[in-house]
Amino acid sequence: MDSEESDVETESNRINHFSPNKSDSMVVKSVSKNYGKFQAVRNISFGVKRGECFGVLGENGAGKTTMFKMITGSEDLTSGDILVNGNSVQKDIRTIYHDIGYCPQFDGLIDHLTGRETLKIVSRIRGINENIIDEQIDALSRLLFFEKHIDQQISGYSGGTKRKLSFAISIVGNPLIAFLDEPTTGVDPVSRRCLWNAIHMVREAGSSLVLTSHSMEECEALCNRLIIMVHGRITCLGSPMHLKQKYGAGYIVHIKLKHPIVEKSIRKLDRFMRIKFPECYLDSIHNNMIVYKIQTNQIKLSQLFGSIERSKDSLFIEDYSICQTSLERIFLSFVRKEKK
Ligand SMILES: Nc1ncnc2c1ncn2[C@@H]1O[C@H](COP(=O)(O)OP(=O)(O)OP(=O)(O)O)[C@@H](O)[C@H]1O
Ligand SMILES: [Mg+2]
Incomplete structure (x- = not known):
């Protein structure tokens, strides 16, 4: 076995040859996705442990968003399975919705609502106590520096503020696992640090995070493990330090x-x-x-x-x-x- 691949193989064996490990919030088991004859995701396997921030790096078109879409139920899997908290996305997607937060790459917000109204809907879906919903929304908007826009209609939001709201939606109520697809793209450097702080806070509260980014600095700062995807495959896996020591x-x-x-x-x-x-x-x-x-x-x-x-x-x-x-x-x- 090529030593470069051994970490990827070890993780694949851990996921596919042993019964699901309770320490994993999510496992991706031999997942592939074909669009016609084109294979966007090619037989990938990995697990995300509880409380970990897992990074997904890859060039444009590597298959990162496709993987997130399969996990969150907006794309079918061609083969394999994904389990979130032990539930299969193919069979129990409704149960899974309660456990996950999703910040899509392109904001899917409803323009005529305000930020607060949007976050209220999500908070209720997540089962947050009605008495503390407003308090949490205020705290989040302050943390992410968009409190002055929270009661305005989304149609008037700037690109960066929309990004912050999408991110807030994905983490409000500390879901079991949040999927963040390029959460800081288009966000100014000061606000980016606020998002990083928020990511640390949700991790400390026990949530797992899966993050894609084109910023290596961001992955190094936030992720305890990461993968590099090339043409739909995982080419290496490990902590930033491990990868630097092994391939540096x-x-x-x-x-x-x-x-x-x-x-x-x-x-x-x-x-x-x-x-x-x-x-x-x-x-x-x-x-x-x-x-x-x-x-x-x-x-x-x-x-x-x-x-x-x-x-x-x-x-x-x-x-x-x-x-x-x-x-x-x-x-x-x-x-x-x-x-x-
Ligand atoms: N609905 C679709 N039909 C056909 N091909 C698709 C579809 N969605 C994605 N693809 C292709 O699958 C590949 C992976 O796309 P994906 O959006 O997952 O990449 P990505 O890693 O998220 O890239 P980026 O960094 O640009 O966001 C690309 O070649 C893309 O063109
Ligand atoms: Mg993408």
Whole structure:
């Protein structure tokens, strides 16, 4: 088995060969979706544990929204099954509606209602005590910074405010599991942080969340596990840290040499880097800025930092910075690999 696939296989075995685990709010079992001859989702299996924030990354058209639509009953499954709290979406979708919240990619709001009226309807469906509904709506709208619009008609809402309302609908009353399809797309950076706080709060209250996003930063900040989908398949699965350790191609080191730059100091630095870090290569030189890439996971950041720091003066280094491979690079490498 390819080690890249082993995490995906392990999860698939856990889901398909063992009886449903009570620690999972939802399990997706060997699910596929065909649109005619086109397969949008290809035999995917994973579980979302209670209280976890599970991220789904993938390029446009990877199959993320299709998967959410199947889970929430707006698209049929071609094969496989999805269980939410032990109930099958194929047999018990009405029961499941009580357990889930859904923030669709494109807001499906009723324009002539106000935000409060909309949230009241959803709160009643979720069985929230009538006496505390208004209180909860006020608290949510304050938390998400749209309290001044809460009693206005949705038809007058801006795109970002509609997004906030859709998000509020999906989490009001802390459902067992909420599906958030690009909840922060089109939301300003300050409000985005408010949405992140709200996500932390619903998690702490015990809800599970499944989130799609095109922001790697967002997935790193919020998700404890994530998958990368390419062409309807899961290509890797794990915590952001695990993925970075497993697939991270090491470090990027930016070194700024003291003026004046002489050929000799570049050669000296190069010799030092190659001896200390045999896996490194010179990526670019611009004036006095030299960039090295080190393609290994075997060196610790502290080791790298210590070596350069100790030789800083003898190598005529004015300043330097070291960064680890980002989740974004891992994402790009998976997408490129699948496209080859
Ligand atoms: N009703 C449909 N009929 C035919 N093909 C569809 C239908 N809905 C989706 N698809 C196709 O299925 C694939 C997956 O689409 P989906 O909307 O799930 O992607 P996505 O990962 O959510 O992308 P994005 O990041 O752009 O939202 C795409 O190729 C899309 O064209
Ligand atoms: Mg989508």
